Amino acid sequence: MRLIKLDGCKTGTRLGKSVYQENGRVLLTKGTYLTDSLIRKLMNFNVFTVYVEDEMSEGIEIVDSIPEELRVEAMNVITEGLDDIAGLNPHRSKLEQMAKSGRAVRSLQKIYKDILGSLTENRTALNLLATTKVYENHVYTHSLNVSIYACQLAIENGLPLKNIEEIGLGAMLHDLGKIYIPKEILNKPGKLTEEEYEQMKSHCELGFDHLKKIHELPLTVAHCALQHHERMDGMGYPRGLQSSEIHKYAKILSVADVFDAVTSHREYRSAMLPHQGLEILYSGSGTQFDRQQVQLFKNCIAIYPPGLTVKLNDGRTGIVSKYNFHAVGRPEIRILTDEDGQESAPYEIDLSLKEYLTVEIVEADALL
Structure with a gap:
């Protein structure tokens, strides 16, 4: 699962988490395949980002702070x-x-x-x-x-x-x-x-x-x-x-x-x-x-929470796959592109073990 900007969302994208109204009523349920009309509906409700499920983010878990x-x-x-x-x-x-x-x-x-x-x-x-x-x-x-x-x-x-x-x-x-x-x-x-x-x-x-x-x-x-x-x-x-x-x-x-x-x-x-x-x-x-x-x-917050798209200082792009409690600003990343921006086979790196790498840019729609 990963977080993306709604205005860059494509038709057919599968919703990874339900969208709720303030009173608890479900606006759209998890697993819904988004259409142009559903995307417009969410935008009319001032929804800016959504979690989606796709192949590149498979297995990345998003944990709610409270149920x-x-x-x-x-x-x-x-x-x-x-x-x-x-x-x-x-x-x-x-x-x-x-x-x-x-x-x-x-x-x-x-x-x-x-x-x-x-x-x-x-x-x-x-x-x-x-x-x-x-x-x-x-x-x-x-x-x-x-x-x-x-x-x-x-x-x-x-x-x-x-x-x-x-x-x-x-x-x-x-x-x-x-x-x-x-x-x-x-x-x-x-x-x-x-x-x-x-x-x-x-x-x-x-x-x-x-x-x-x-x-x-x-x-x-x-x-x-x-x-x-x-x-x-x-x-x-x-x-x-x-x-x-x-x-x-x-x-x-x-x-x-x-x-x-x-x-x-x-x-x-x-x-x-x-x-x-x-x-x-x-x-x-x-x-x-x-x-x-x-x-x-x-120490209280997820500075780079799982599901966020990041770009490293060497040009590689990926998704935060796991939060490191022992190194709060250095999460594990699932790398998806090489230094030149070309797609590569996914692999994981742990930034707590790679001191020369830093998160340079964070963009919710960099992998769209």
């Missing part, structure tokens, strides 16, 4: 939970809203324990590219993804279970304040005006002010919402806190938040690949992000 059924359940719980906690229904009494918030918090705690259990049991490098899903609301999707990344990073920190669960809940709720921001600002494809940017920045304090009033939540969860845009150099917002003033939970969330933001598709830009997202983190290490958290995060 698809759990991801679908988590998306539904988060969507309903954030809306209930935000309390946007004007017809509810204060007591009804308190009861709704309490039930939502308990549901979020339960689903996060399930996510934590799955990640602890499977202990694989995170590869959220492996999920092919249509997303209609980026706030809910982002909240789930950040909770998964933050969970793995908290585990990598060696934190106690209680702290990991608090970080997970804080990650799920860190962008609660965005529910109060107008959609035309949230989804604006161009640059925000100064006034719009100030309104967008207010989501941190809006979320904090709401979450700190919910008795079922530790105050640290509210501080995740307040501090996740603070920077180590004091140039963040809303309070301009510096390194030692920022809560450790927020330092973890900051890394997870930015990584998911830059590696996710938006209406106004394409997603970066994992290694490019990691470069963003390294470029801000020590100024925007905590150095230790950036270094630990590298």
